Amino acid sequence: MSLPTLARPTETTVPSPRPEPTPHALGPDDFRDAFRHHPGGVALVTALGEHAPAALTATSLTSISADPAVLAFSVSHASSAAPTILAAGTVVVHLLDASTVHLAKLGATSGIDRFADTSLWTTLPTGEPVFRGTRWLRARVLDRVDAGAATLVLAEPLECDLGSDDVGEGCVREGLVYLNRTWHRLGDASRLD
Template structure:
């Protein structure tokens, strides 16, 4: 099990307040709403001492540059949720279209995502990391909050690596998940300067 650097430590989980509302969207209505809202694709890896886990997520978001914080959520239904609920550190892989195979690997149910040993290694601090992805960031988990059937995780960025940089204003090759389909953003998808 890896430990965060001494400057960051895991905090006690927050208790989400229970709210009662007179009406609420059904799960199907909520899913339909967000099918039309594209999300960048990331794969999150961790190891809490029982072996590595990985999952694909579209919920990664930067929160603050100073200090460098990000958040993401994991479903309680994910096979990685138990490990991510205990891990002190995680690696968030920020993917582009060249990493579609890694995105699909993290999204496939019922498989060992680490059998292809040539695709990943461990950082000196012990976390599993996929090789040759666009970028990754090693983070210390600083807070967890239960939110419905998911857990929102806040993390402090400790170390990063960029394999393929995106230049300001450049088209890049971003990988986006939209309406249950993978998409590549590029010069062809730009609509305005």
């Protein structure tokens, strides 16, 4: 029994590799302008430091995986909270809505003591600071990835307090997004369906 003769492959052109991107091809101003019109959800990230708690506002929060649960956010190296947040083994990620925009502004303001008003926050039994009236996830830091002028933090949620959708009689939580350097409320009036 003879083996079938295999057809000789035809000559093909191998595509040339893509050119390497030019370092800094897109300047920081153009990059910021591009994302200025891309809305981001708003979170407040807190951690307990060696000497004091720290907080920062993040619009980079994203869900990476549901099973297992993993989230990510970035921390600008320019933030005064960066050393504490990046050194922490656990963080609390507060999922802010329109009723808590004051906390978003608090975490985004530099040069202030974000924990001066002790009526706004308390500590969890595990020691991390948590702001009252928010939905939050306490998460264990899995990894930190340097990315330019920021560090991407990957974390595994360990526990949460998601409260309820009601924030008062007849009220429903409305979303909070940051768009074009401004806070925006998402509610029934902003629906497009």
